[in-house]
Amino acid sequence: MVIILAGRWLAAGRRPGDLHVLVINGPNLNRTGYRQPEVYGSLTLEDINGQLNRLALTLGMRLTFFQSNHEGELVDFLQGSAAGAQGIIINPGALTHYGYSLRDALQDAGLPAIEVHLSNIHAREEFRRHSVLAPVLTGQVAGLGSQGYLLALRALAHIAGVAGC
Numbered sequence: 271m272v273i274i275l276a277g278r279w280l281a282a283g284r285r286p287g288d289l290h291v292l293v294i295n296g297p298n299l300n301r302t303g304y305r306q307p308e309v310y311g312s313l314t315l316e317d318i319n320g321q322l323n324r325l326a327l328t329l330g331m332r333l334t335f336f337q338s339n340h341e342g343e344l345v346d347f348l349q350g351s352a353a354g355a356q357g358i359i360i361n362p363g364a365l366t367h368y369g370y371s372l373r374d375a376l377q378d379a380g381l382p383a384i385e386v387h388l389s390n391i392h393a394r395e396e397f398r399r400h401s402v403l404a405p406v407l408t409g410q411v412a413g414l415g416s417q418g419y420l421l422a423l424r425a426l427a428h429i430a431g432v433a434g435c
């Protein structure tokens with residue numbers, strides 16, 4: 271039963287929960303739900319993380335959440351955690367547009383990584399339309415609100431070979 275659920279990932283001799291994904295949020299994302307709800311939605315980061323945890327459970331995945339308003343802390347977290355993880359979901363906030371040390375750390379992590387934006391950055395101010403991180407990441411989801419995080423988790427499950435994703 272479990273093997274059918276988690277497909278190739280478990281067939282490779284792993285147990286449910288062994289597929290470990292880092293969910294990282296950058297500057298100001300701790301204010302999600304309160305900051306410009308007309309742009310970023312009314313769910314809080316805690317709400318979104320709860321939804322992610324519920325989905326992760328059904329996919330046999332384990333999540334570690336980290337949020338910081340400081341680029342160096344995000345770099346430290348990646349350096350300390352990437353070795354024990356198989357994927358990354360990251361909403362880098364404004365660091366998307368100029369965070370070169372974060373980009374280097376993500377490249378160094380060497381994991382499948384999906385960039386998520388609550389808003390459609392491509393339809394906003396000019397400075398938001400460019401991501402300095404995207405060239406070293408697997409893909410990007412923008413403009414789908416909190417659903418973007420859930421889609422990113424499904425994408426990582428698909429990449430890892432979890433059946434049905």
Ligand code: DQA
Nearest residue numbers: 298362363364387388389398
């Ligand atoms: C954001 C978009 C960024 O431009 C902005 O600085 C954020 C949030 C988003 O989720 O839409 O803080 O990453």
